[in-house]
Amino acid sequence: MKDNHRFRLDVWGVITLAILAMYLLFMVYPLSNLIKMAFYGDNGFTLDHFIKFFSKPYYSSTLVNSFKVSFWATVTSLLVGVPMAYFFALYKIRGKQTLRILIIISSMSAPFVGAYAWILLLGRNGVITNFIKALFGVTPPDIYGFNGMLLVFTTQLFSLIFLYVAGALSKVDNSLLEASENMGCTGVRRFFKVVLPLITPTLLAGALLVFIRALSDFGTPMLMGEGYRTFPVILYTEFVGEVSQNKGFASAIAVIAIVITTVVFSAQNIASKRNSFSMNSLHPIEEKPLHGAKGVLIHVFCYVVVFIAILPQLYVLYTSFKKTSGTIYVDGYSLDSYREMFSRLGRSVQNTIVIPVIALVAVVLLAVLMAYLSVRRRNVLSSTVDVLSMVPYIIPGTVVGIALVTSFNRPPVAFTGTMFIMVVALIIRRLPYTIRSSVAILHQIPITIEEAALSLGSTKMKTFFKITVPMMSSGIVAGAILSWVTMISELSTAMILYTGRTQTLTVAIYTQIVRGNYGIAAAMASVLTILTIISLLIFNKLSKNGEITM
Structure with missing residues (x-):
């Protein structure tokens, strides 16, 4: 040829x-064209738009806020998604196929819909908030700001980690796990010593996707951010508000977003290449039955996580049949x-x-x-x-x-x-x-x-x-x-x-x-x-x- x-x-x-x-x-x-508008004004080349952004805390603080919530959303998504995928790959979990479908459904919905549902549930006048007040006489933590955004991003994005890790574990040869077990390396120790190094490139790819999704989402912080301003919100509001007067400043903010995501992507790419290798699964991982307290704990973990992830969609569906009077819900359907x-x-x-x-x-x-x-x-x-x-x-x-x-x-x-x-x-x-x-x-x-x-x-x-x-x-x-x-x-x-x-x-x-x-x-x-x-x-x-x- x-x-x-x-x-x-x-x-x-x-x-x-x-x-x-x-x-x-x-x-x-x-x-x-965007980059040109960011660096050129009426008098030619200028850095005024960038100086304006970084010199005023009102704008520059949004970068810190976005990085903070995106970083912790990535961490919490890994802490939830990796164990879920590991349990699904190694053990026979009852209703696994149904749970998998529900996880996928939760991942495919728009994040701001989840934000809206959590406000209805845990907002200042939310259903769960009012229930806890009536039952225990205490007020739950405020859903607005950093905490609420972290909750929405975690319940929405852990499923991406789950899907990535599930794909990686399907390529792991069972003989590796058997060999480690024969050498006395089992349980949590086997996970960190054997499994985790094998799926590290996949984890990095999944973490990148979660980080960028959280960093670039503006629907969730627009609905529940309140005083916690994030970078995508300021980008959107400045463009919509100033498009007819100052396109250059909005373009400069967009260029900063491009630089940030490019740096993050490049770092992930370098880390992935250093840890990359190929695997051929001649003998896929064999699922083992669960017994005793271990089986109960794993089933409880999986079911609770999936329930929390799908709860926003279920509650939105439920409220769609409730009667409304103006902008509030009333009794009846x-x-x-x-x-x-x-x-x-x-x-x-x-x-x-x-x-x-x-x-x-x-x-x-x-x-x-x-x-x-x-x-x-x-x-x-x-x-x-x-x-x-x-x-x-x-x-x-x-x-x-x-x-x-x-x-x-x-x-x-x-x-x-x-x-x-x-x-x-x-x-x-x-x-x-x-x-x-x-x-x-x-x-x-x-x-x-x-x-x-x-x-x-x-x-x-x-x-x-x-x-x-x-x-x-x-x-x-x-x-x-x-x-x-x-x-x-x-x-x-x-x-x-x-x-x-x-x-x-x-x-x-x-x-x-x-x-x-x-x-x-x-x-x-x-x-x-x-x-x-x-x-x-x-x-x-x-x-x-x-x-x-x-």
């Missing part, structure tokens, strides 16, 4: 150039919130389906092409495309939205306010998920199969779509379902880009919560949860083993 590590202007060369052009137009150009919801939704549900569907079709097509270029046709240009594809993975959605809206708001590329720009934003942001899963599965497919097809007279494209793509299907489906569920729950980018005609369900939910229409918001959130569950059921039908891991 020809040397595929040299760029050639064949069909794959043309595809490489086309994808590179797409990234240059819709990612490199907007981000470059009805479907009034759903009736009122449909009268206010407009095109929100339709947009929540149509926009992600269009984006997902493009994501799947681009992902399989880019995965193939990355693995089979790796050269300078395809490597550049691969690097560019990962940039949105580490950039907050609010930054992507600001970059797009400031770059395409005037002719001849006036896309701002259209469905097209919403689709582009989702494609750019969610491509990395499907690309990574497609690359992982393509590495397991021998290139000799493609060579055999080509030697028998098949064209390159026919070989790719008829032979390679079907063999990649499991990786494509896994990445696609993750991309889809994150698309329908997207808020940060949508809040910047949406108009009345392109409003999505997440934006509609957030708007109703801010307005105090909790019954309508609960009904909308329940619809979003149902869409998520349907998506997971479809995945279960299409997937070979019905399990989502990362």
Whole structure:
């Protein structure tokens, strides 16, 4: 076969150039424009915007706050997610499949929906708060600020650690555990001496995702941060409030966000490379039955964690059927919130389906092409495309939205306010998920199969779509379902880009919560949860083993 590590202007060369052009137009150009606005004012080059940010504690303190809550959210997510995945891999836990589905559902909902639910439960007039007051005569700790945000992020994001570690443990050979047991290394000691070093690269990848998700989320701190201001909130409020007067300052804040996430990603990448190695699981870990006090404790831990994680969704569903009078709940149940919801939704549900569907079709097509270029046709240009594809993975959605809206708001590329720009934003942001899963599965497919097809007279494209793509299907489906569920729950980018005609369900939910229409918001959130569950059921039908891991 020809040397595929040299760029050639064949069909794959043309595809490489086309994808590179797409990234240059819709990612490199907007981000470059953002950086230009941050460093240039009316009188040319300036650092005034950055000096303003770091010289005023009102702004600079948000960095410390964001790092603090993101760091502890990562720590607590690891403390909960790692043991859960370890117990699921080693032991026969009753109702394991149901628990796994509930964990996935809890991870796929929008974080701000969980924040809204916890306010209803533990807020100053929350159900649990009032119950504890009446029963014990004491007031629980305030849910607002750092404590509440940490609770929301932990219950929302530990599931990502669980999915990452579950995927890593599925590749651990059982003979390693048996050998350590024969040498007297068991229990907690075996976990820290044998298992933990094996899954360290995966832990670092999962921790990075949790940290960046917590760092870039603005829906949760907007709802429950109160005096505890975070970086994404100040970024959003400054852009929305000053877009017509001072784009430069908002752009400078966005550039700071890019630098921070890039540094964090680079540190994680270096640490992962130092600890990376490959594993082949010839004998997967065998699940053992649980007995005695140990079995009770492990079952209690798993069930309590899952119950706390799924509680927000359950309570939101429950409140969607409660009667409301104005902005407060009253005794009794009805479907009034759903009736009122449909009268206010407009095109929100339709947009929540149509926009992600269009984006997902493009994501799947681009992902399989880019995965193939990355693995089979790796050269300078395809490597550049691969690097560019990962940039949105580490950039907050609010930054992507600001970059797009400031770059395409005037002719001849006036896309701002259209469905097209919403689709582009989702494609750019969610491509990395499907690309990574497609690359992982393509590495397991021998290139000799493609060579055999080509030697028998098949064209390159026919070989790719008829032979390679079907063999990649499991990786494509896994990445696609993750991309889809994150698309329908997207808020940060949508809040910047949406108009009345392109409003999505997440934006509609957030708007109703801010307005105090909790019954309508609960009904909308329940619809979003149902869409998520349907998506997971479809995945279960299409997937070979019905399990989502990362």
